[in-house]
Amino acid sequence: MPPPDVFDALADPHRRALIGFLAAHETATAGELAQQLPVTRQAAAKHLETLHAAGLVERRRAGREVRYQLTPAPLADVSEWISKVGAEWDDRLDSLRRYLER
Amino acid sequence: MPPPDVFDALADPHRRALIGFLAAHETATAGELAQQLPVTRQAAAKHLETLHAAGLVERRRAGREVRYQLTPAPLADVSEWISKVGAEWDDRLDSLRRYLER
């Protein structure tokens, strides 16, 4: 299964902001993205590296700049995990209810 | 909107393990939960405190022990956020496709 650091990638608010921005703007450079946050370009670049490691963004060199693009697929893993927990929980509630209704 | 530290709470693997265990076992004490992980009771208690702050578990004193119970509701917020990002992304792809098809 794909990198489990997706959860980690989502933990930081700045990173979530970057994802949000990229969800709405096709592609962007580290510099552009840094302007969306109160941080330097390098800080943004580090976050983008984290997101890239988690498989959430694609990097693509275009001349002297690097354009980042969202690849939201790994988010499905998170949703899936949540579903599983939810399902298990529901099962548990069910069996408890059945037990109590005996 | 409820505590945004749900993302933070989910970032740690041990914490996710606790959630998984609680999803399957109704209630448990900090001690019991600590036995599921290679950490001390205190470490587990700290994680449980984090989960509690995120609204993911309920604490309930029963005599000399404290039983923890899962309250998975806040997970819905995470799912929702993911859905929003996904939706926005799809919209973007759509408008791009429309643009290219002109």
Next chain:
DNA sequence: ACTATACGCAACCACAAGGTTGCGCTTCAC
């Protein structure tokens, strides 16, 4: 050719996070 823009890399810093140990207080069981 020259200048400005955008990256990449490395050093460095401060603080939060995860973890442990030690100790004292309450509750249960004999």
Next chain:
DNA sequence: GTGAAGCGCAACCTTGTGGTTGCGTATAGT
């Protein structure tokens, strides 16, 4: 009432993380 089981709190240690500054290098534009 005495001992063990559980918890809570605090001190402390170590690492990881988010952030910055500084500098070197490549590309674009004029």
